[in-house]
Amino acid sequence: MPSAVLRCLLLLVLFIFSTACIGKKRRVRLPPPPPDAVAVKSIHFEGNGSIGSGHSDYNLRSAIDQKENPRFVWLIKPRERRAFLDRDTLEIDAWRLETWYAHQGYFDATFRGWDVMEAGDGWDGWAFKPPASVHVVGLIEEREPSVVRKAKYRGMKAIGGPLLSSIERSAPLQEGANFSLDALKASEVAVQAALQERSFAHATIVTDVDVYPAEKAVDVMFRAELGPSCTFGEVTIEYVGSASKTQRLVAERLIRDEVTVTKGRPYRVSELSNTQRRLFGLGVFSIVNVTPDLSDPTSNVIPVHISLAPSKYKQLKVGGGMLFESGKQDVHVSADYEHVNLFNKLVRMSWENRVGYAALVQIDEISEDGLESVSQTAGPTIDSSLNFTIPRVPNRNWSLNNEVAYELGVEQGYRFMSPSWSPSMRGQLTKQLAVEFGYNLVFFRYIDLEIDPSDFASPLASLDFREKYLLTYLRQQISYDDRNDVFAPTRGQYGIYTIDEAGHFLGGDFNYIKLAADHRFYKSLNRVLPDSLRGALALRLGGGLIETYGDGLRASVPYQERLYLGGANDVRGWTQDQLGPYICDPDTAFECLGTLGLVQPTDEIIPIGGLVKGHATVETRLYTLGGYGVVGFYDTGMVWTNRGEVYDPTREGSPLALQPSVGGGVRYLLDFAAIRLDVARRLGDEPMFSALPLWNFHFSLAEAF
Numbered sequence: 032m033p034s035a036v037l038r039c040l041l042l043l044v045l046f047i048f049s050t051a052c053i054g055k056k057r058r059v060r061l062p063p064p065p066p067d068a069v070a071v072k073s074i075h076f077e078g079n080g081s082i083g084s085g086h087s088d089y090n091l092r093s094a095i096d097q098k099e100n101p102r103f104v105w106l107i108k109p110r111e112r113r114a115f116l117d118r119d120t121l122e123i124d125a126w127r128l129e130t131w132y133a134h135q136g137y138f139d140a141t142f143r144g145w146d147v148m149e150a151g152d153g154w155d156g157w158a159f160k161p162p163a164s165v166h167v168v169g170l171i172e173e174r175e176p177s178v179v180r181k182a183k184y185r186g187m188k189a190i191g192g193p194l195l196s197s198i199e200r201s202a203p204l205q206e207g208a209n210f211s212l213d214a215l216k217a218s219e220v221a222v223q224a225a226l227q228e229r230s231f232a233h234a235t236i237v238t239d240v241d242v243y244p245a246e247k248a249v250d251v252m253f254r255a256e257l258g259p260s261c262t263f264g265e266v267t268i269e270y271v272g273s274a275s276k277t278q279r280l281v282a283e284r285l286i287r288d289e290v291t292v293t294k295g296r297p298y299r300v301s302e303l304s305n306t307q308r309r310l311f312g313l314g315v316f317s318i319v320n321v322t323p324d325l326s327d328p329t330s331n332v333i334p335v336h337i338s339l340a341p342s343k344y345k346q347l348k349v350g351g352g353m354l355f356e357s358g359k360q361d362v363h364v365s366a367d368y369e370h371v372n373l374f375n376k377l378v379r380m381s382w383e384n385r386v387g388y389a390a391l392v393q394i395d396e397i398s399e400d401g402l403e404s405v406s407q408t409a410g411p412t413i414d415s416s417l418n419f420t421i422p423r424v425p426n427r428n429w430s431l432n433n434e435v436a437y438e439l440g441v442e443q444g445y446r447f448m449s450p451s452w453s454p455s456m457r458g459q460l461t462k463q464l465a466v467e468f469g470y471n472l473v474f475f476r477y478i479d480l481e482i483d484p485s486d487f488a489s490p491l492a493s494l495d496f497r498e499k500y501l502l503t504y505l506r507q508q509i510s511y512d513d514r515n516d517v518f519a520p521t522r523g524q525y526g527i528y529t530i531d532e533a534g535h536f537l538g539g540d541f542n543y544i545k546l547a548a549d550h551r552f553y554k555s556l557n558r559v560l561p562d563s564l565r566g567a568l569a570l571r572l573g574g575g576l577i578e579t580y581g582d583g584l585r586a587s588v589p590y591q592e593r594l595y596l597g598g599a600n601d602v603r604g605w606t607q608d609q610l611g612p613y614i615c616d617p618d619t620a621f622e623c624l625g626t627l628g629l630v631q632p633t634d635e636i637i638p639i640g641g642l643v644k645g646h647a648t649v650e651t652r653l654y655t656l657g658g659y660g661v662v663g664f665y666d667t668g669m670v671w672t673n674r675g676e677v678y679d680p681t682r683e684g685s686p687l688a689l690q691p692s693v694g695g696g697v698r699y700l701l702d703f704a705a706i707r708l709d710v711a712r713r714l715g716d717e718p719m720f721s722a723l724p725l726w727n728f729h730f731s732l733a734e735a736f
Contacts, residue, residue: 069116072150072164074099078143078171082561086135089563091169094131095124100164116165121145128169136176136210138244143170176209180248184222186255190229198225210249215240222253230297233258233328261298264324264334266290271318271340281315281341285377288427289313292335298323303335310339314371314379317342344372354599355730359607363387363412379420387412389441391607410446410479413439429458432469443608444637446478447591455506467508470537474501475591500589503539504531514553519654519700519734521557521567526550533592535585542581543588549573551736556651566653566660571736573601574645576674593640594670599729600736601646602666603711604692605720606727608638611670641670643677645689648736652698660698664735666711667691690715704732 074097080086092099098114125142132140146168182204187195203217204210219236226234234257241250268286289309291302307321318340323333346369354361365385373380390409416436424431434453440446455469476499507530514523531545550573556566575594579586597605604610614637646668654660667689671677694711709729713720 068162070113070162070164071097071099071116071167074167074169076169076171078173080173086132086137086173087561089561091128091131091171095127096120097124097167099167113162115162116147116167121167125169128171132171132173134212136178136249137173138177138242139174141172141174143172145169175247177242177244177247177249179204179206179208179210179251180243180246181250181252182206182218183250183252184255185252186257187226189257189260190226190231194225194229198222204251215251219253222255224300226255226257227298227300230260230262230299231257232261232298232323232325232333258328259331261331261333263292263294263296263298263302264332265294266292266335266337269336269338271338281313281372281375281377285313286310286339288423290337292321298333306337310337313377315342315344315377316340342371345370352732353730355728359389359391359598361387361389361412373419377422379422380418381420382417383415385412385414391441391443408441408443408445408479410441411439412441413437424456428460429456431456447475448478449473449475449591463511463513465510465512467506467510469506469508470503471506471531472501472503472538475499475589497540497589500540501538502533502541502589502592503537504533504545505537506531518704520553520569521565521652522553522555524550524552535581540585541579541587541589541592542585543577543579543592545575545577545588545592547573547575556653560653564653564655566651569648569650569652569736571646571648571650573647575643577642588642590639594642594644595638595640596644596646596668596670597638599709599731601648602668602690602692603664603694603709603729603735604666604690604713604727605723608640609723610668610690610720611638611644612641612672613638641672641676643671643674645669647689650735654698654700658700660700660705661695662698662707662709663693663695664709664711665691665693688717690717690720698734705734706732707734709735 074088074092074095076088076091079088079091082089097117097120100114125145128142129140132138148166148168150164150166182199182202184195184199187198198221202221203214208214215238219238223234223236234255237254237256239252239254243249266287268283289306289312291305291309293302296302303321303323307319310316310319310321316339318338320336320338322336322338324336325333348367348369349365351362351364353363363385364387365383367384368380368382370380372378388409389412414436415438416434418432418434421431421433423429432453432455434455435451436453437448437450439448451471451473453469453471455467457465457467459465509526509528511524511526514520514525527549529545529547531547533539533541533543533545535542549571552570554568554570556568560566577588577592577594579588595608595611596602597610598607602610646666648664648666650662650664652660652662669689691714692711693714694709696707696709699706707730710726711729712726713723
């Protein structure tokens with residue numbers, strides 16, 4: 032690692048450590064355990080269900096108060112965090128377990144007792160000798176569960192037969208299924224919500240449950256008291272805290288634009304939740320309560336009260352980060368400023384700044400004795416962007432964005448600087464679907480460019496390497512997002528499709544059309560996993576195509592805008608951007624294949640991208656409830672110089688010559704990101720990549736997709 036990068040890394044670690052220590056409360060040390068204390072090494076049960084049954088060891092441990100030692104406790108705090116045996120708690124836990132079983136329909140289940148077995152006194156070799164420990168085993172006799180023999184609904188004729196049939200079919204408690212108190216309560220809530228969604232604001236549900244243990248049967252009756260059919264009344268808004276200040280900073284007309292509750296319209300619970308969601312979406316309130324006034328059970332007009340508390344409109348975030356993968360290191364600090372209510376018009380301003388140092392290391396020559404020389408492209412990096420978002424242009428579903436940015440970056444074989452301006456308009460058509468239209472003006476200049484196209488007598492020498500250029504293009508983008516979580520999704524889809532049209536008619540130096548697509552699917556695996564795990568199957572499909580038009584030098588694509596693959600976020604068997612065509616330094620002694628079938632003398636590789644790319648990933652993610660996880664993945668993809676190269680019948684490996692890689696990784700989920708370390712191995716035998724390493728590792732603060 033370059034010494035400059037190492038120094039930056041040490042400074043970043045010290046900064047993060049010192050920041051974490053500021054304002055840290057003094058920790059109170061727990062008193063030492065009694066001399067005769069016995070630690071609980073494990074708690075297991077006999078006679079209960081297996082993993083995934085709903086009454087496994089994990090479920091039963093969650094139902095009792097006696098705890099077992101956390102795993103690897105000796106790595107954290109050898110004495111303070113141990114769980115010690117409490118026999119009085121175990122006695123009460125026996126009753127808790129029988130009650131828990133009754134709630135699951137096992138009315139005849141019996142807890143037979145606890146079996147406590149010695150597990151040893153611990154090893155004297157540890158710096159802190161662990162206390163004596165025991166294994167605790169609970170003995171269960173489950174017997175047969177009771178099933179729901181009848182589930183009847185009364186008092187709901189006013190809602191109509193079709194709706195009542197829909198409620199009966201969708202209720203969690205179904206005839207013929209095992210009885211469960213949780214399913215019973217969930218059915219009560221579902222029935223009441225369905226009635227309140229049909230204007231019966233005062234609807235209540237009374238449930239009668241008859242249990243017949245000898246017959247292993249339970250009869251359930253849900254009786255509804257509907258009350259009058261209701262409409263919405265007046266909507267009042269109350270400001271928590273300083274009302275005058277809040278009213279001055281957020282005009283009430285802007286707030287009422289987000290209120291979907293309308294006086295005189297039928298009462299619906301969904302309108303209340305929709306209003307709350309939209310008000311939170313403004314980003315200026317820390318508390319939003321939308322409450323119907325149900326105090327008079329005979330009234331058919333329901334007033335609605337909204338209480339709001341303002342959040343902090345200004346926010347400054349300071350942090351840092353790092354990225355390490357084979358051949359590339361990056362360390363940086365960041366400072367982001369955001370104002371969500373600029374000019375008191377809900378205008379958002381965000382100013383994001385990242386300053387760091389990056390290095391791309393390349394092996395130049397390897398002899399029989401080992402590593403001879405290493406080259407690198409390194410330097411400071413800056414990424415700064417200032418963005419203004421004006422809402423309600425022309426209506427609440429649309430916003431106008433204006434971004435000014437500056438980037439100073441490092442890539443393999445060159446450094447660059449690039450200021451840009453990107454005005455755009457974004458429309459949220461539905462909750463999941465959005466469109467965006469924009470104009471982009473980019474000035475690009477190479478710094479310390481190591482590539483001289485005149486050195487190469489190959490088609491790749493025709494790449495349009497200009498010391499500086501102006502790029503202008505229009506962009507249209509469609510995005511779809513129904514993921515359940517942005518940082519660690521387990522279900523849903525995310526897709527983004529983009530078209531860019533660059534042309535001289537917009538004032539730029541290039542004429543081309545660029546198409547890009549990226550779609551991701553997430554499927555939860557929780558139903559087939561043990562209760563102590565959760566996970567997802569993730570699939571990603573992506574690709575891109577660039578077509579030039581016109582004549583002369585304008586019918587080309589700038590090097591920076593070509594298509595690339597390889598790295599931490601797509602095909603992980605390759606280092607950053609190195610899956611695809613490249614050119615080589617003719618001064619070194621080895622041979623490499625710069626593009627399909629083309630031999631060039633070197634082993635130093637400078638990626639030059641292509642005009643066509645395609646890639647796919649399948650990944651299985653498994654996480655514990657504590658946030659630790661492992662993944663396994665299969666990545667494949669390729670970048671081609673042009674469309675004619677995608678399918679070549681004379682070449683082995685056609686029609687696509689996709690390059691696969693496999694690997695695995697570990698994860699730790701935070702509230703805002705996932706810390707990940709991935710290791711991948713290339714599987715293909717394409718000669719043009721023979722000089723590249725077979726194994727690559729990637730470390731970053733985000734899932735790959």
